[in-house]
Amino acid sequence: MSQNILVNEIGYLPMDPKRAVYRGEGTMEFSVIDRKTGEKVYEGVTGREIICSAAEEKNRIISFDGVVEEGEYIIKAGGEESVPFVIKEWVYSDAMKALLKFFYLQRCGQKLPEEIAGEFAHEPCHDTNARIYGTDRFIDVSGGWHDAGDFGRYIVPAAVTIGHLFLAMELDPNLIKFDFGIPVENPDLGQLLSEIKYETDWMLKMQDTESGEVYHKVSCTHFCDFFMPEEEKDELVISPVSYAATLDFAASLAMAVRFFKPVDAEYADILADASKKAYEAAKKMEVKGFHNPEGIVTGEYGDESLEDELYWASAELYRTFGEEEYRKTFEEMAYKHISHGYGWEDVYSFGNVAYILSEFPVDETLKSIIIAAIDAKADSLLYLCKSNGYNISFNEKSFIWGSNMYLMQNAFHLYTAYFFTKKDDYLEAAKEHTHYILGKNPCNVCFLTGFGTNRVLNPHHRPSAAKKKPMPGMVVGGPDSGLHDPTAEKYLKGQPSAKCYVDELLSYSTNEITLYWNSAMVVMLALFVEGYRELK
Numbered sequence: 001m002s003q004n005i006l007v008n009e010i011g012y013l014p015m016d017p018k019r020a021v022y023r024g025e026g027t028m029e030f031s032v033i034d035r036k037t038g039e040k041v042y043e044g045v046t047g048r049e050i051i052c053s054a055a056e057e058k059n060r061i062i063s064f065d066g067v068v069e070e071g072e073y074i075i076k077a078g079g080e081e082s083v084p085f086v087i088k089e090w091v092y093s094d095a096m097k098a099l100l101k102f103f104y105l106q107r108c109g110q111k112l113p114e115e116i117a118g119e120f121a122h123e124p125c126h127d128t129n130a131r132i133y134g135t136d137r138f139i140d141v142s143g144g145w146h147d148a149g150d151f152g153r154y155i156v157p158a159a160v161t162i163g164h165l166f167l168a169m170e171l172d173p174n175l176i177k178f179d180f181g182i183p184v185e186n187p188d189l190g191q192l193l194s195e196i197k198y199e200t201d202w203m204l205k206m207q208d209t210e211s212g213e214v215y216h217k218v219s220c221t222h223f224c225d226f227f228m229p230e231e232e233k234d235e236l237v238i239s240p241v242s243y244a245a246t247l248d249f250a251a252s253l254a255m256a257v258r259f260f261k262p263v264d265a266e267y268a269d270i271l272a273d274a275s276k277k278a279y280e281a282a283k284k285m286e287v288k289g290f291h292n293p294e295g296i297v298t299g300e301y302g303d304e305s306l307e308d309e310l311y312w313a314s315a316e317l318y319r320t321f322g323e324e325e326y327r328k329t330f331e332e333m334a335y336k337h338i339s340h341g342y343g344w345e346d347v348y349s350f351g352n353v354a355y356i357l358s359e360f361p362v363d364e365t366l367k368s369i370i371i372a373a374i375d376a377k378a379d380s381l382l383y384l385c386k387s388n389g390y391n392i393s394f395n396e397k398s399f400i401w402g403s404n405m406y407l408m409q410n411a412f413h414l415y416t417a418y419f420f421t422k423k424d425d426y427l428e429a430a431k432e433h434t435h436y437i438l439g440k441n442p443c444n445v446c447f448l449t450g451f452g453t454n455r456v457l458n459p460h461h462r463p464s465a466a467k468k469k470p471m472p473g474m475v476v477g478g479p480d481s482g483l484h485d486p487t488a489e490k491y492l493k494g495q496p497s498a499k500c501y502v503d504e505l506l507s508y509s510t511n512e513i514t515l516y517w518n519s520a521m522v523v524m525l526a527l528f529v530e531g532y533r534e535l536k
């Protein structure tokens with residue numbers, strides 16, 4: 001197989017633009033071969049040379065938009081053959097199923113039966129009451145999803161994860177009915193809302209019933225060994241409440257109200273009360289970042305910049321409840337400063353989108369200013385895409401810890417800009433980022449476990465390590481030029497930044513997985529619904 005022809009290893013939609021990358025010297029003729037018949041179905045010449053400094057490569061784009069027949073293909077160029085890939089309608093269906101089923105497989109506190117979870121079946125885990133840090137009080141906070149490669153459960157990333165999933169449902173309303181093979185208690189909800197409810201039920205338990213403040217996280221004091229979740233038996237400790245957790249909780253549950261209301265009004269009311277109560281509580285809280293209390297060393301999700309949490313919550317509560325107070329708070333902040341972000345530490349974009357799409361009255365001038373800011377940022381991302389050998393909005397400094405997440409955030413941003421401006425270049429650029437994740441990248445790896453020819457085999461994920469098999473449907477962190485773990489240091493020293501990725505269990509800085517990388521990838525695939533609709 002070629003190391004120099006890089007494709008989306010899953011494939012492409014028939015009517016979408018199709019790009020692969022050739023790395024090497026000189027212009028080259030290429031051909032696309034139908035794998036079944038062996039026939040050449042398309043030929044062309046590679047594009048202009050692009051110097052990709054992040055990968056220290058010379059790249060040329062292979063464009064083969066003209067191949068629209070469904071089938072399995074390879075590309076030949078320079079005496080090499082690409083890995084096979086498929087062209088067909090909604091080619092990402094299996095990937096979407098695996099991405100969503102991952103959330104079920106991350107469930108905590110419940111037995112996962114073998115007939116659904118396969119080899120990742122487990123007994124109930126983490127189902128004892130947890131001690132509130134610094135007290136002798138124990139409360140029930142069972143349920144929810146394990147956050148990442150570890151078994152902690154954290155509110156800040158949980159809120160962003162469900163935020164992404166709601167965005168995906170907004171992009172593609174058919175997702176609500178999507179069958180990814182999990183059981184549901186209430187058929188009205190469908191599988192995706194049922195799965196999200198598993199998380200929101202847990203989130204509700206993390207709110208202090210008196211004050212309305214929200215605990216930052218629940219975990220054991222330390223990370224455990226690489227075993228299945230029910231084997232972690234240490235005491236569960238609930239870390240103190242935080243401003244970020246309280247507002248992210250308020251924001252994401254306000255979003256949830258809009259989706260649950262038509263199918264379970266009673267539950268939507270519970271979410272609405274919890275959301276408003278958290279927002280009220282935050283007003284009285286000290287605005288300060290969370291730090292692990294003494295003796296706790298699990299994921300911190302600390303964040304010193306906290307304006308965006310209030311920005312998101314105000315916009316989201318306004319869009320859901322229409323109360324003037326939320327609007328006023330948001331508008332005052334937005335007139336001072338407009339920023340962007342779809343990650344756990346920067347959530348401004350959620351706020352921007354909620355305000356623009358609000359059905360309650362908004363300040364039309366401010367709305368135009370926000371859209372112009374989104375457009376300007378997308379334009380700068382597009383500029384980066386055009387000068388990058390892989391058509392992504394990254395330069396050599398972009399490959400930091402969790403680079404795949406930042407890449408997907410940029411793609412969301414491009415899509416958001418497309419949604420409001422209808423500039424096709426933005427949509428096309430957003431989709432190139434998905435092709436990057438799925439194999440068209442300098443590492444020559446499909447970063448989604450269980451898919452592609454060049455697969456991730458050793459993700460930093462405890463159940464996968466315990467079963468000696470990667471759980472399918474997980475997006476790994478990707479290249480990190482900071483070499484933040486000893487394994488990365490050992491294997492990657494001297495590598496160009498875009499190639500600082502190693503498929504090793506212990507490389508937590510390049511090969512871990514998280515809920516909010518998976519949820520981001522769900523949005524990345526939902527973007528393709530635009531291309532899909534054109535076929536109808």
Ligand SMILES: [Zn+2]
Nearest residue numbers: 108109125126
């Ligand atoms: Zn658990």
